[in-house]
Amino acid sequence: MRPWLRERAGIRGWLSETAGGLPATYWYLWTGTLINRAGGFVVVYLTIYLTTVQHFSSTEAGLVLGLWAAGGAVGTMIGGIAADRIGRRPSLLAAHLGACGLLVSLAFAQGLAAIAVLTFLFGLVAESARPAFQAMMIDVVPERDRLRAFTLTYWAVNVGFAVAATVAGLVAKADPKLIFMVDAATTLVPFLLILFKIREPRRIRPAAVADVPVGPEPGLSAVLRDRVFIGFVLLNVLVAFVFMQHLSTLPIAMTRDGIPPQQYGLVIALNGVLIVAGQLFIPRLIKEYDRSKVLAVASLIIGLGFGLTAFADSAGFYAVTVLIWTVGEMLNSPSNSTLIAALSPAAMRGRYQGMMSLSWSVAGFAAPVLGGWVQQHLGDEVLWLGCALVAAVAAGAQLWAGPARERRAAALRAM
Template identity: 60%
Template sequence: MRSWFRDTTGGLPATFWYLWTGTLINRLGSFVLIFMAIYLTTERGFSETQAGLVIGLFGVGSAAGVTVGGVLADRWGRRPTLITAHIGTAALLLTIGFARDRWAIMATAVALGFFMDAVRPPFQAMMVDVVPERDRLRAFTLNYWAINLGFSFAAVLAGLAARADFLLLFVVDAATTLITAAIIFLRVRDVRRPQGFARRRDAAAPAAGLRAVFSDKVFLVFVLLNVLGAMVFLQHISMLPIAMGKDGLAPSTYGTVIALNGVLIVFGQLFIPRLLKGRSRSHTLALASVIMGLGFGLTAVAGTAILYAVTVLIWTLGEMLNSPSNATLIGELSPADIRGRYQGVFSLSWSVAGFLAPVLGGFVMQHAGNAALWLGCAAVAAVVGLGHLLSGPARERRAEALREPTATPEPALAA
């Protein structure tokens, strides 16, 4: 056990642990999105359609945020972008918590989505910057573990806070966001240029840098596969609770079943790096897609809480294989000088999937039936797995061509 712990956590730079700590604290207070729909319908008198519109507007802001956040991460710097986005998020959380007018809530939702998800590209880019290539799988696994550990506790704490006062959800979420900003401000400095770094001409202009990303066919195939895979994965948020409700299961049962996802990740994710070490990433991503497809496909025959729980455990295993492999690969496919833009476009794929998953899922469920939706998810996941096998060699050649000759030095730490 001591050897496993050392292999899993040892040798990572101090800056990584500051970022990791900020992630954990922030996720422990990530209350608002969990209970947003309930808050809007019970406290603010929104209809279900209006509440869905507000959440959709959050997604619109998110799509813009990840794009702009990626550009700013390259041009302005990772650290100032992270600090500004966190402070903006905290301010908007308080704003939407105190807002009463419906139009004000809708407008604030767009801005909140923008600032909240503008964090993602600079954070991911800084993780790649400060962690040597050989340790990135471990680093992203640890960070993913922290996200799920924090989220698991947040779901419980949010329920307790909501019983006392819904406003408390927004206040605590804003406070933990500000604490994360303070950690970055006090303990992290921006990355230095790696040795041998040559600034490309297209990095000087945001539009030119984004054109470089969108002209990278190898990368765009990877992004497209992620959109398809994410559309399958996100059905657990949009269509799974509806399917369980049609089988006569209470919303609390859905909460208990979906909690198994976080529990399995918390207890099993840290063993993934040793399992994946030395294995083909393309084969790993393909296997992850097949396992997720199997889990969601079996939902077609589930009808009891136990069977739904089994399906959740199956697709969670695929998620555990997919996430760290995805994160390390995107870092290696992005040139150092426009890495933030690459992270932004990749994050955009999640925003696109977040919009398409409930729309298409609801359409298929309504017009073709429950079984057609889940069997369709299995088919899409199989296509994604085949896509990873076919496109994998080109990705690995691109990653090898972009591999830096020397390890990126760690940024200086603030005194």
């Protein structure tokens, strides 16, 4: 066989191994995610918009971003319950349509009170889609394919994020209102795909799960009694708190160092570019390793990247730190997602996904509020070195908790 034919066959084999055999419903969800994230300018640009266009202080901007996360915390719990009770599809449709309307409202809002309320509601409605989306993915993708499916989805999210981070500054320069209007338009795309192309997955009846008692109508109390899973959620809060600094305190630190918003967008876009280039190779790299060990290594790398930010003073140095913590993110995401799926009883996937999403919302609230306070009163060095310490503690705890989590996952598989 000629070399170019062997190379072509090798590429086809890799594509088949990476993306082949996944159900059509998954690909509709994947396409909607890609388009929606490519227009997701608001979260990327919100801190800069609030401080430069609305002239909010760092504390006020941190409060608004914290309210977005607080709304998300409420929304993920509502969304998780709704996904299990009324279904994945209606929950997703309501969330996307509501988010679209709130984004249009934010485009014309003025003043701290109005923007704060609308941002809270936007976080609530938009984040209520997360548990239903994740639960539907687990419903339609067999367990053997979930590592690939979660990796492909995360890849799509970051393709979109790279586009959004690169283009948001240019769009805002033309007209700041466009960052909200374009985001609203791309939020309609997954709404339409779900409306016309996706049917509700088959519902699964509740059953007793490992050592967690589940009644005929399981509620959040059953999730809260699952100590193994709740421990995993609390560890994710620590890692997410460190990671979420890139949306809140990092742009403020870079602005203080004289780096303009357009360069911030390019630096942070490196996160998406690296994930786009390398994420699809991660499943082959980590599939033979214990998930908790991978999560521990990921936490250490994330901590290293953010810790080095304490010494950054130029766009180039900041870019290096972004590349480092991005490697940790690439290792963390698929292992985290597959472990959540393994620990989630089939009839309660919405609630379990909602509880895990809550950890991101809690971190999203704490990151700008607590991180902003530390940054303002104690300085950047304390903030970034503190992030490194938090990540190191999380890494040690991941190793300690790993065996119990794998025993729980094995018990659920056996059922």
